Amino acid sequence: MLMFGDEYNIVRHFPDYFLDYREVLDPSIRWTDRLQSSSGEWSGNICDFYFRVYNKIIKDVKVPFSMKGGDRIDDTPVHKALREALANCLINADYYGTRGVVIKKDQDRIIFENPGYIRTGKEQMRKGGESDPRNKTLMKMFNLVNIGERSGSGVPNIFNTWEDQGWKEPVIEERFDPDRTILTLEFVDKTNKEKTAKKTSEENKRRKQAKEVRLEIKQ
Numbered sequence: 001m002l003m004f005g006d007e008y009n010i011v012r013h014f015p016d017y018f019l020d021y022r023e024v025l026d027p028s029i030r031w032t033d034r035l036q037s038s039s040g041e042w043s044g045n046i047c048d049f050y051f052r053v054y055n056k057i058i059k060d061v062k063v064p065f066s067m068k069g070g071d072r073i074d075d076t077p078v079h080k081a082l083r084e085a086l087a088n089c090l091i092n093a094d095y096y097g098t099r100g101v102v103i104k105k106d107q108d109r110i111i112f113e114n115p116g117y118i119r120t121g122k123e124q125m126r127k128g129g130e131s132d133p134r135n136k137t138l139m140k141m142f143n144l145v146n147i148g149e150r151s152g153s154g155v156p157n158i159f160n161t162w163e164d165q166g167w168k169e170p171v172i173e174e175r176f177d178p179d180r181t182i183l184t185l186e187f188v189d190k191t192n193k194e195k196t197a198k199k200t201s202e203e204n205k206r207r208k209q210a211k212e213v214r215l216e217i218k219q
Contacts, residue, residue, distance in 0.1 A: 001013060002014070002017075002045065002046050002095060002135070002138065003045060003046050003047050003137075003138060003141055004045055004047055005043075005045050006043050006044060006045060007037050007038060007040075007043065007044025007045065008044075010037075010044065010045065014095040014096060016095070016096065016097065016098050016099075016100065016115075017037070017095050017100065018036075018037055018038060018099070018100025018101070019035075019036070019037035019044065019046070019049045019100060019101045020034075020035070020036050020037070020100055020101065020102045020103070021033070021034065021035040021036075021049075021052075021053045021056065021102075021103045021105075022034055022102065022103070022104045022105070023056065023104075023105045023106075024104070024105070024106045025105075025106065025107055033056065035049070035052055035053065035056075037049060037100075046090050046138065049090070049101075050086060050087065050090060050142075050147075053086060053103055054082070054083060054086055056105070057082055057086070057103070057105055057110055058079055058082060061076065061078050061079060061082070063076060077161045077164065078161060078165065080157070080161070081157060081158040081161040081162070081185075082110070082185075083147055083148075084147075084148065084154040084155075084157060084158055085110075085112050085158055085183060085185060086103070086112065087142050087147050087148040087154075088112075088148065088154055088155065088183075089101060089103070089112040089113070089114045089181075089183070090114070090138065090142075091133050091134070091135050091138045091139045091142060091148060092114060092116060092118075092119070092133055092134045092135070092181065093114035093115055093116055093134065093135070094114075094115045094116030094134060094179065095115075095135075097115025097116050097178060097179060097180075098115060098178045099113075099115055099178065099180065100115065101113065101114045101115070102114075108186060108187050108188050109184060109185060109186040109187060109188070110184075110185050111182060111183070111184050111185075112182070112183045112184075112185075113180060113181070113182045113183075114180070114181050115178065115179065115180055116134055116179050116180070116181060117174060117176065117179040117181065118172075118174050118181050119132040119133075119134060120132050122172050122174050125155050125172060126155060126156070126159065126172060127156065128153045128154075128155060128156035128157075129153070155172075155183075158170060158183075158185070162185065166189055166190055166191065167186060167187055167188055167189065167190060168186045168188045168189075168190050169190070170183060170184060170185050170186075171183070171184040
């Protein structure tokens with residue numbers, strides 16, 4: 001039902017079921033693109049949502065020229081990491097939970113949000129090695145088309161890919177009441193981010209020192 005049904009029938013069994021993709025690439029526009037399961041323009045099921053959203057989030061991923069056996073390879077570790085992040089979000093969502101699945105894309109990051117706490121715990125999710133999917137049947141169906149990892153290595157692979165790219169480390173956030181899991185992937189150079197933070201810290205330190213000097217002069 002969740003994977004291949006239609007939204008009208010799905011919400012009869014899961015009243016709070018909702019899938020939402022939001023894209024904001026132009027700050028002057030509220031949404032540059034949006035896809036909702038309740039729009040009535042498409043099936044609203046998980047399968048269609050996955051493939052529609054995946055094609056949207058990889059649009060800006062650079063593909064280096066590479067050949068294998070005379071064929072160009074258009075798949076990269078970043079593509080694989082994004083597939084894993086999206087599948088993981090859908091497979092581990094609590095479809096009885098509130099607020100639904102929300103995927104947000106802006107100019108330099110993608111945020112994956114799903115209702116439900118992390119069954120293995122945040123630290124174990126980051127470390128990997130243990131798999132306890134909330135929706136095992138969904139995982140099996142994704143696995144049949146070579147999407148998703150069975151061994152709990154998916155999230156560590158995402159972190160490793162971001163490290164190899166030199167991007168800022170992904171952030172896993174867990175919220176409660178209502179339970180919610182959030183994974184943030186930033187396409188931001190880690191070195192530049194650290195330099196900016198250091199520069200801001202030094203500037204704040206100089207301002208503080210200058211303020212102290214002015215106070216001493218007044219006294």
